[in-house]
Amino acid sequence: MKFPTKDERTPFYFRQKGKPLGRWELEHRLFIDKPASEDVMECGNVYRIDSTCLEITDESQTRMQNVGMLCMICSVATLFCLAQAIMFLYFPFYHPAEVMARKGNWFGVIFGTIFCTSAAGFFGLLAFDPMRRNLFTLKRRPIRLNRKTRCIYAMRTKDRDGMWEVPWSEDEFFCVGHRRMGGLSRAYDMYDIRHYQLDAQGNVVRAFVLGKFVFTLDQAYAQWEYYRRYMQDGPTNLPEPYRFLAVRETFWEGYKICAGGKSSGLFLNLTDVIFSPFALLDAFARWLVLVTCSNPVWPPEIEAACKPEPNDPYARPYADDYIGVPGGPESKPSREDLARVWELEPQRRREGALTRAEAEDLIRQQTEATA
DSSP: OHHHHHHOOOOOGGGGBBBBOOOHHHHTTEETSSSOOOOOOOSEEEEEEEEEEEEEEOOOGGGGHHHHHHHHHHHHHHHHHHHHHHHHHGGGGGSHHHHHHHTTTTHHHHHHHHHHHHHHHHHHHHHHHHHHHTTTTSSEEEEEEETTTTTEEEEEEEGGGEEEHHHOOOOOOOOEEEEEEEOOSEEEEEEEEEEEETTTTTTTEEEEEOOOOOHHHHHHHHHHHHHHHHHHSSSSSOOOOOOOOSSSSHHHHHHHHHHTTTOOOSSSSSHHHHHHHHHHHHHHHHHHHHHHOOOOOOOOOHHHHTEEEEEEEOOOTTTTTTSSSOOSSSOOOHHHHHHHHHHHHHHHTTTTTOOHHHHHHHHHHHHHHOO
């Protein structure tokens, strides 16, 4: 059996590797100098944004709990099946051979051992590939869009060749990807933004997802338009990110991701009470995966190229921004979120971050100076 490579936690292109692109990809190619949509949408996968660099994560980061849950279930099922197989193997040692033959137990022993061993192998194989691609790798696989160097930097693995550099150029192939996802009642469509590296014959060499899965084609175009306008025009007229993901994720922030960003602040409603145990179990599964992984470390030259300018009014998160909480009027920061803002604000200010009020005042001054 051939498994996908570890450079992509969502191995959508594995079957296309070494083959030409399909009709869908060719018909839905995206161009950096042509607007794909009048709408602009950010889906909540941003770490930071400023006038130099936009740092995002791929789709897999918000679904790590699914991998953890699959690993937990399959591990328990594998151990249970192996224990049952061992019990069947030891059964003849506790009963005389004539008793086994008279009662016809040999068939049950042989069948039970083979069945339980096969079931253990099935569950072990089912969990092996997700565990191989997610455990003991990177806690997150960030992607940086740099306006100054006109490059996209994608960190895929901890290996030396796991750092990919993609020029922001019309020669590169960006497109809307399409996946058919299976559901309990029926299958449904999901879309994403992809980059394909092609060889001289037009066959796929490697690829990665730029952004998050969305439910409609229009949403995919709007998500691409956010990245395209940032690289072409800068962050000035872009909508504020839906939320900022934490670079060093805590268990509580992972819980809020598993709860879908709907955890209440000071008060709990009935929905929170009902679904909080399930979100807590998901958060524990997510933590089990991330605790085995290490933090990504950018090469010094890329870190220097992506360093924000001092007093950049478009550098976010601000010193007084919430992390991991959706913005806007529906935002519900908890006491822990408030405490984290107060705790991290001095550190962010030392790193050069401005408060929202300071940034807005600086933008106002710059606008008046150029008017």
